Amino acid sequence: MATPNIPLWEVFIRSRNGLAHKHVGSLHATDATLALQAARDIYTRRGEGLSIWVVPSNAITASDPSEKGMMFEPAESKIYRHPTFYDVPEEVGHM
Amino acid sequence: MYTQALNSSDGEDRHVEDAARAAQFQARIDAEERIEPNDWMPPAYRKTLTRQISQHAHSEIVGMLPEGNWITRAPSLRRKAALLAKVQDECGHGLYLYAAAETLGSSREELVDAMLAGKAKYSSIFNYPTLTWADIGTIGWLVDGAAIMNQIPLCRCSYGPYARAMIRVCKEESFHQRQGFEIMLTLCRGTDEQKAMAQDALNRWWWPVLMMFGPPDQASQHSDTSTKWKIKRFSNDELRQKFVDATVPQAQFLGLTIPDPAMKQNEAGNWEYSAIDWEEFKQVLAGNGPCNRDRMAARRKAHEDGAWVREAAMAYAAKRRQRAALQAAE
Numbered sequence: 001m002a003t004p005n006i007p008l009w010e011v012f013i014r015s016r017n018g019l020a021h022k023h024v025g026s027l028h029a030t031d032a033t034l035a036l037q038a039a040r041d042i043y044t045r046r047g048e049g050l051s052i053w054v055v056p057s058n059a060i061t062a063s064d065p066s067e068k069g070m071m072f073e074p075a076e077s078k079i080y081r082h083p084t085f086y087d088v089p090e091e092v093g094h095m
Numbered sequence: 096m097y098t099q100a101l102n103s104s105d106g107e108d109r110h111v112e113d114a115a116r117a118a119q120f121q122a123r124i125d126a127e128e129r130i131e132p133n134d135w136m137p138p139a140y141r142k143t144l145t146r147q148i149s150q151h152a153h154s155e156i157v158g159m160l161p162e163g164n165w166i167t168r169a170p171s172l173r174r175k176a177a178l179l180a181k182v183q184d185e186c187g188h189g190l191y192l193y194a195a196a197e198t199l200g201s202s203r204e205e206l207v208d209a210m211l212a213g214k215a216k217y218s219s220i221f222n223y224p225t226l227t228w229a230d231i232g233t234i235g236w237l238v239d240g241a242a243i244m245n246q247i248p249l250c251r252c253s254y255g256p257y258a259r260a261m262i263r264v265c266k267e268e269s270f271h272q273r274q275g276f277e278i279m280l281t282l283c284r285g286t287d288e289q290k291a292m293a294q295d296a297l298n299r300w301w302w303p304v305l306m307m308f309g310p311p312d313q314a315s316q317h318s319d320t321s322t323k324w325k326i327k328r329f330s331n332d333e334l335r336q337k338f339v340d341a342t343v344p345q346a347q348f349l350g351l352t353i354p355d356p357a358m359k360q361n362e363a364g365n366w367e368y369s370a371i372d373w374e375e376f377k378q379v380l381a382g383n384g385p386c387n388r389d390r391m392a393a394r395r396k397a398h399e400d401g402a403w404v405r406e407a408a409m410a411y412a413a414k415r416r417q418r419a420a421l422q423a424a425e
Binding site for chain 2: 005006008025026027028029030031034041042045046062064065066
């Protein structure tokens with residue numbers, strides 16, 4: 001008998017208060033409650049987290065890596081968005 | 096040629112396009128860029144990685160069996176808690192690795208089914224029995240030690256999800272090796288019988304552990320392309336030598352004798368070991384090791400015994416979804 005496909009979830013963990021949740025990996029679970037419990041067992045066995053988010057993988061919309069040139073090029077040509085683009089005389093001090 | 100039935104000009108165009116993409120891909124690898132799941136990759140790269148990562152995952156899962164054998168018989172609560180945590184870690188490692196393999200497009204279910212059907216391999220080392228408590232010490236010290244030697248370079252593997260999984264795995268393995276060495280140290284500082292038990296375990300595990308690094312370089316079938324693709328950073332023999340050089344002083348500290356009387360240190364400081372019995376390795380991989388049948392039977396039984404749990408969880412989730420849909424419609 002073929003094994004039934006159990007839905008895939010992406011796991012995000014906040015490691016300390018004040019930090020954002022960060023993607024740590026994925027897992028299979030039939031529902032959100034089981035996904036949270038499995039995430040605790042798989043990804044926080046050594047106190048790695050204070051808070052967990054689980055998100056169904058198919059709910060994530062991702063940008064296409066083959067179009068990353070077109071997607072991100074507009075930012076690359078705009079160096080005037082960085083503070084180092086502007087000259088401030090040394091006498092003015094830290095700004 | 097598998098494309099003969101297709102429109103030939105189409106096929107040629109695709110061939111040219113693929114060659115250009117393959118060149119771009121190799122340039123990214125050469126520049127030490129990481130490849131991520133949705134990036135274009137040569138079909139053979141995908142296939143090689145799927146094979147390697149899933150075999151690695153199966154090894155972690157089957158690897159729980161020889162040690163699980165001793166959880167209920169650990170000599171103290173401290174040892175039992177540590178062994179339980181270690182076996183649980185191995186399960187976690189299997190799951191990180193299945194997740195990494197899945198990013199290449201095969202489902203975990205397909206990968207697991209291939210293993211249960213005997214179509215996918217796992218590490219030869221787990222087909223040896225754990226006869227005494229000293230085997231648990233030896234596994235932690237040597238089997239996990241060899242695994243770490245293999246896995247540390249994989250943290251820099253060109254495929255992002257595999258490299259990231261390996262970083263987590265390596266962090267956790269270091270406790271495994273230390274708990275194993277501590278068991279060996281305790282036995283070696285114990286009674287004569289305890290020390291003899293440690294020596295006996297080392298005698299039985301030494302050669303199978305050296306085989307864990309895979310066939311010698313001149314006979315390894317996957318090495319060249321894996322090296323070109325930076326999946327593999329060191330050859331089997333290089334890693335094996337590093338492991339032997341690191342292990343000999345540890346054995347000396349324990350006061351144990353490595354079962355290789357001809358072993359000697361050369362001028363470069365490397366320990367030269369005797370010829371490995373590759374026929375034994377071949378036999379174990381072919382399914383004729385001491386425990387192959389036991390291990391497969393145990394995995395199949397666990398999978399079949401768990402079937403009702405998977406089905407019940409799926410049915411429960413479906414019921415909840417249906418109920419939520421009905422409530423929303425009211």
